Amino acid sequence: MFSHLKFDGERLNHQPGSLLGSTALITGTTIGAGILALPAVTLPSGVLPSNVAICLVWLYTLLSGLLIAEITVNVMSMEGIAHIGFLAIVEKKLGNLGARIAGAAYLIEHYAILVAYISRGGDILISTFAKICNLDQDLPHWLGTTTFTILFGGMLYWGKEKFVEKLNNVLVGIVIVSFMGILFLGVGHIKTSLFLFQNWTAVGGAISVICVTLFYQNIVPVVVTQLEGDIPKIRKSIIIGSGIPLILFLCWNTVILGSVNFEFWQINQPNGSIFDPLQVLQGGGAGEVLAIILTVFSEFAIVTSFIGFVYGLIDFFQDLYRLNQMKISRLPIFSLVLLPPLGLGTINPYIFFIAIEYSGILTVSILGAIIPAIVSWQQRQKLPNSIYQSLIPGGKITLAMMIIIAVTLMTKQVIEIISLIQINIPTLFYLLAN
Numbered sequence: 298m299f300s301h302l303k304f305d306g307e308r309l310n311h312q313p314g315s316l317l318g319s320t321a322l323i324t325g326t327t328i329g330a331g332i333l334a335l336p337a338v339t340l341p342s343g344v345l346p347s348n349v350a351i352c353l354v355w356l357y358t359l360l361s362g363l364l365i366a367e368i369t370v371n372v373m374s375m376e377g378i379a380h381i382g383f384l385a386i387v388e389k390k391l392g393n394l395g396a397r398i399a400g401a402a403y404l405i406e407h408y409a410i411l412v413a414y415i416s417r418g419g420d421i422l423i424s425t426f427a428k429i430c431n432l433d434q435d436l437p438h439w440l441g442t443t444t445f446t447i448l449f450g451g452m453l454y455w456g457k458e459k460f461v462e463k464l465n466n467v468l469v470g471i472v473i474v475s476f477m478g479i480l481f482l483g484v485g486h487i488k489t490s491l492f493l494f495q496n497w498t499a500v501g502g503a504i505s506v507i508c509v510t511l512f513y514q515n516i517v518p519v520v521v522t523q524l525e526g527d528i529p530k531i532r533k534s535i536i537i538g539s540g541i542p543l544i545l546f547l548c549w550n551t552v553i554l555g556s557v558n559f560e561f562w563q564i565n566q567p568n569g570s571i572f573d574p575l576q577v578l579q580g581g582g583a584g585e586v587l588a589i590i591l592t593v594f595s596e597f598a599i600v601t602s603f604i605g606f607v608y609g610l611i612d613f614f615q616d617l618y619r620l621n622q623m624k625i626s627r628l629p630i631f632s633l634v635l636l637p638p639l640g641l642g643t644i645n646p647y648i649f650f651i652a653i654e655y656s657g658i659l660t661v662s663i664l665g666a667i668i669p670a671i672v673s674w675q676q677r678q679k680l681p682n683s684i685y686q687s688l689i690p691g692g693k694i695t696l697a698m699m700i701i702i703a704v705t706l707m708t709k710q711v712i713e714i715i716s717l718i719q720i721n722i723p724t725l726f727y728l729l730a731n
Contacts, residue, residue, distance in 0.1 A: 316530050318462045319520045323362075323513050323538025325469045326605025328598050331510030332546060333417065336553040338506045342499040344492050344554045348547055350500045351507055355543045358511045360689055360699060361665035362535045365517040367688040368672045370526050371680065380522040382616035383515070383664075390672045399668050400617070406660035407515065407610045411638035414606070418599040419445040419642065425592055439643045449600055450635045453607055454627065461604065468601045473545070475594035480548055482587045487555035505710060508661045510546065513539060515609030515664075532688055610634045658710040662703035670696040670703075 339347035365383065372386050373379070384403065388396035419441030427436050453461060517535070524530045614630050674696050677685060689695055 315462070316524065316534055318466060319523045319530075319534040320538040320541075321466045321469045322462070322516055322520060322523075322605060323535060324541045325465050325472070325601030326513040326516050326609075327511060327539060327542040328469070328472055328545060328601060331506065331512075331602075332542075332549060332598060333595060334506055335503075335510055335546065335550060336557075338503040339550055340554055340557060342496050342503060343494040344551055346495055346497045346500045347503060347550055347554065350503060351511075351543070351546055351550065354504065354507045355511055355539065357699070357702065358508070358514070358661075358665065359536065359539055360695065361669065362514050362517050362539060363532065363688040364669045364673055364696075364699070365514050365665070366521050366531050366535060367686065368669055368676060369518045369521045370528065370531070370686050370688075371676050373521070373526055374686070375680075381518065382612040383518055384613055384616040386518075386672065387668055388616075390675055391668070395668065395671075399664065400613070402660045402663040403515070403613055404610075406512075406664060407606055407613070408638050408641075409660075410509065410512075410606050411603070411610070411635075412641045414599050414603045415442050415445055415638050416642035416645075418449075418596060418603065419443070421592060421596045421599070422448075425596075442639055442643045446635055446639045449603055450607070450631065453604065454631050465601060465604055468597050472594060472597045472601060473541075475590050475597070476545055476549070478590040479587070479594055480552055482590070483552040483556065487552060489555070491555050491557070501709065504706065505658045508658055508706075511539070511542070512661055512665065513605065514661075515612075516605045519608055519612060528686060528688060607634055658706045662707045666699045666703035670699045 339350075342350070368386060368390075369381065369383075372389065373381055376389075384396055384400055387399040391399075416438075420438065421441075422445055423436040423438075423441035426432075452464070456464070520534055520538075521531055524534060611630055611634055614633055674693060677693065691698075
């Protein structure tokens with residue numbers, strides 16, 4: 298469709314997109330802090346029900362990723378442009394109202410995820426530093442969030458794109474290797490009898506976090522640009538890039554849930570406090586080696602996903618200013634991307650699980666299913682089959698099913714939120730009265 302060209306002083310040279318780099322970007326974006334929150338919500342349902350749910354959500358997000366790639370490729374080919382962001386696509390096809398709805402959902406989802414990453418990533422940094430320096434006192438939470446943002450945000454700001462891509466490839470490799478180490482040490486603590494526990498009715502409570510955990514659609518337009526609209530490469534990148542995290546998540550979920558007795562968890566956490574899978578593995582008798590591997594895995598899993606979400610939000614703001622025919626330099630864009638989540642993550646040190654939970658179904662369904670399906674439906678009606686480039690099977694039947702599933706999940710989430718608000722209103726009035 299188009300080529301990346303670079304002038305070396307004498308002539309223009311073709312710079313082909315890297316399939317490995319694009320695949321690693323998707324994998325790194327997907328393997329983020331969500332994996333740390335996953336067992337907290339899958340534990341009540343058991344190994345088999347939760348693993349089935351993870352596979353079904355992965356299939357849904359795979360279709361979603363391919364669909365976003367599909368509409369991106371078709372818009373770029375029809376417009377004759379080398380790059381376009383998701384917001385610009387929606388504005389072109391669904392008008393200002395559609396762009397505003399998509400923009401609001403996109404902004405909420407990205408900020409919520411970045412808040413979670415900065416909060417947890419900063420905590421890991423300062424706790425590791427305190428342990429290395431043998432400090433008796435806990436370092437302040439704001440120091441961790443600020444250090445994390447300056448360190449890794451600065452790397453993205455000053456680092457060249459090729460450098461960041463290569464660094465991300467290395468970090469993804471470290472994440473996978475450290476994850477294998479966790480599995481190797483964790484398998485010894487699995488109790489096969491725990492696999493018999495099944496509570497299929499509890500699966501619904503995990504869907505929101507699973508959706509966030511498997512979300513990578515924000516960087517699909519970036520992947521399409523990197524691979525120059527090459528559909529076979531794009532399809533392969535999305536399938537492999539999301540398939541690797543799926544395997545890792547299933548293994549992680551099995552090891553954690555196979556090591557923790559649900560009844561024991563209920564007895565020891567009667568007040569509904571959040572279960573932290575890291576504490577389970579660290580207390581499993583594997584010693585300092587496991588603790589170190591867990592720290593490395595957790596931090597770099599967050600960093601690789603942090604890179605993808607920062608890039609996605611930068612793309613969003615560039616589209617926003619482009620649509621308003623305004624120019625903006627890198628510093629203001631990076632400030633818009635990093636400062637709001639830094640502030641929120643610093644104010645509330647316990648925001649990690651909250652951000653992961655409530656940035657889930659509502660925004661993922663809107664951004665990953667409903668809007669892309671509507672845009673694709675519109676494109677299929679206007680473009681002849683000989684021109685339209687499709688990446689998903691099933692045509693309009695698949696699109697209709699994606700919309701129905703998304704609306705169903707959103708309705709369920711809204712009902713749960715309303716119920717939660719109603720439950721907490723009497724408590725709020727009681728606190729105000731006293």
